[in-house]
Amino acid sequence: MENKEVLRKLPAVDEILRRQEIADLLVENPRNLVVEIIRDVLDRWRQVLLTGEVKEETGRAEITSLVAKEVIRETARRSRPSLRRVINATGVVLHTNLGRAVLARAARAAVEMVASGYCNLELDLQSGRRGSRYAHLEALLINLTGAEAAMVVNNNAAAVLLALSTLARGREVIVSRGQLVEIGGSFRIPEVMAQSGAILVEVGATNKTYPDDYRRAINERTALLLHVHTSNYRLVGFVREITVKELVALGKEYGLPVMSDLGSGFLVDLGQLGLPAEPTVQEIVSSGVDVVTFSGDKLLGGPQAGIIVGRRQFIEKMKKNPLTRAIRIDKFTAASLEATLRLYLEPAKALEQIPTLRMLTAGLAELEDRARKLAEQIRQKVGNKATIELLPVISRVGGGAMPTAELPSMAVSIRPGQIDSENLASILRNGEPAIMGRVQDERLLLDIRTILPGEEEILIQAITAAFQAVEEVEK
Numbered sequence: 001m002e003n004k005e006v007l008r009k010l011p012a013v014d015e016i017l018r019r020q021e022i023a024d025l026l027v028e029n030p031r032n033l034v035v036e037i038i039r040d041v042l043d044r045w046r047q048v049l050l051t052g053e054v055k056e057e058t059g060r061a062e063i064t065s066l067v068a069k070e071v072i073r074e075t076a077r078r079s080r081p082s083l084r085r086v087i088n089a090t091g092v093v094l095h096t097n098l099g100r101a102v103l104a105r106a107a108r109a110a111v112e113m114v115a116s117g118y119c120n121l122e123l124d125l126q127s128g129r130r131g132s133r134y135a136h137l138e139a140l141l142i143n144l145t146g147a148e149a150a151m152v153v154n155n156n157a158a159a160v161l162l163a164l165s166t167l168a169r170g171r172e173v174i175v176s177r178g179q180l181v182e183i184g185g186s187f188r189i190p191e192v193m194a195q196s197g198a199i200l201v202e203v204g205a206t207n208k209t210y211p212d213d214y215r216r217a218i219n220e221r222t223a224l225l226l227h228v229h230t231s232n233y234r235l236v237g238f239v240r241e242i243t244v245k246e247l248v249a250l251g252k253e254y255g256l257p258v259m260s261d262l263g264s265g266f267l268v269d270l271g272q273l274g275l276p277a278e279p280t281v282q283e284i285v286s287s288g289v290d291v292v293t294f295s296g297d298k299l300l301g302g303p304q305a306g307i308i309v310g311r312r313q314f315i316e317k318m319k320k321n322p323l324t325r326a327i328r329i330d331k332f333t334a335a336s337l338e339a340t341l342r343l344y345l346e347p348a349k350a351l352e353q354i355p356t357l358r359m360l361t362a363g364l365a366e367l368e369d370r371a372r373k374l375a376e377q378i379r380q381k382v383g384n385k386a387t388i389e390l391l392p393v394i395s396r397v398g399g400g401a402m403p404t405a406e407l408p409s410m411a412v413s414i415r416p417g418q419i420d421s422e423n424l425a426s427i428l429r430n431g432e433p434a435i436m437g438r439v440q441d442e443r444l445l446l447d448i449r450t451i452l453p454g455e456e457e458i459l460i461q462a463i464t465a466a467f468q469a470v471e472e473v474e475k
């Protein structure tokens with residue numbers, strides 16, 4: 001057929017718009033969007049027709065109906081929100097790409113409360129005068145950590161920036177070469193230091209740093225001794241790193257403030273719960289460190305936030321730094337962090353109600369039991385379309401915390417019969433909600449540890465639907 005003639009099979013935009021199914025689509029979707037999508041789909045079909053990819057006998061009516069179907073599919077795809085719910089079956093508890101910590105019920109309720117009405121974010125209700133947004137958190141943080149004062153900013157990267165800018169702008173900060181970490185997302189200690197206006201002085205070697213290295217570097221320009229928790233890597237072998245205790249002693253010797261960027265930072269002793277023993281924020285504070293910074297959404301299990309605790313004189317100076325205004329927290333963070341911190345007033349409550357802590361401390365027997373039930377239900381639904389088994393796996397803490405900690409867990413392993421496991425993973429990832437597992441050795445693994453209670457039902461439905469869709473395509 002001639003090119004022109006072939007294009008006669010293509011319907012006009014108006015023709016598509018007049019169809020009943022498209023009229024239905026216009027009830028829920030903006031007309032502009034639908035028209036734009038119709039044009040895009042028609043453009044695609046024009047190419048298809050011109051390149052002769054369509055059989056001669058395929059008629060105009062059939063093509064019109066196919067175009068309409070495609071418009072409906074594409075509208076659904078383009079009009080769904082970009083930020084969507086994901087079921088985390090990766091076994092990485094603090095998955096930064098998946099939004100890190102899942103909030104406790106009390107924290108979610110607090111967000112709902114401040115989102116749906118006004119609140120006293122910066123109002124002292126007792127006096128009726130202007131208050132501080134930090135007031136809601138400061139007393140709690142002082143109580144929980146034993147520090148003299150506290151404030152909270154947008155995230156821990158901002159907390160480090162603010163602390164350095166306030167305490168050491170234009171002056172020198174000494175850091176061990178073994179602690180010049182990159183956290184990811186371009187947070188590198190030397191670069192943050194440069195942004196803050198402080199001057200980095202590196203001491204020691206990558207694997208060995210001694211107090212004498214600091215003594216040699218300290219001079220009249222020195223403003224601060226900084227300790228950075230090497231949260232996302234471990235040096236092993238011929239290693240000698242400076243301890244917080246040694247830094248505090250040096251600080252006393254020379255009359256210099258000491259700061260510790262803890263990264264994760266937690267308020268309950270996780271060592272007792274089978275996780276690597278690392279000092280709590282309380283322990284760091286009581287060891288005499290002047291300023292401590294840590295994240296709200298790592299092991300603490302709260303919203304994204306950078307928490308700063310320490311000596312009142314330094315915290316007060318930080319509150320007055322103009323930078324603070326640019327990195328301040330909003331009402332959602334203030335509300336959900338306060339609710340999370342309140343749970344820590346009773347550590348048993350925190351362990352029971354904060355999802356991050358629950359996931360990290362879940363025992364293997366409990367995980368195996370849940371995985372077995374899930375596997376059985378999936379097996380019933382998919383029948384012989386896939387091999388469903390239990391597989392021991394290792395979950396990770398994530399969020400750059402406790403990189404060497406291996407948490408023994410249990411996964412449901414799905415080995416599909418007709419499609420490959422990457423294909424199944426992609427179907428589930430593009431579903432609603434999205435499901436993120438991990439593909440390994442031709443199987444899709446769903447680690448039960450990070451699947452929230454109640455999500456099993458959604459998983460079963462999604463997997464059943466995925467295998468049904470595959471079957472329909474095969475037919």
Ligand SMILES: *Cc1c(COP(=O)(O)O)cnc(C)c1O
Pocket residue numbers: 155156157158160181183187228229230231232261262263264294295296297305306399400
């Ligand atoms: C994670 C981390 C940060 C950054 O914290 P965010 O809350 O992600 O901004 C800074 N320092 C250390 C040591 C960390 O582990």
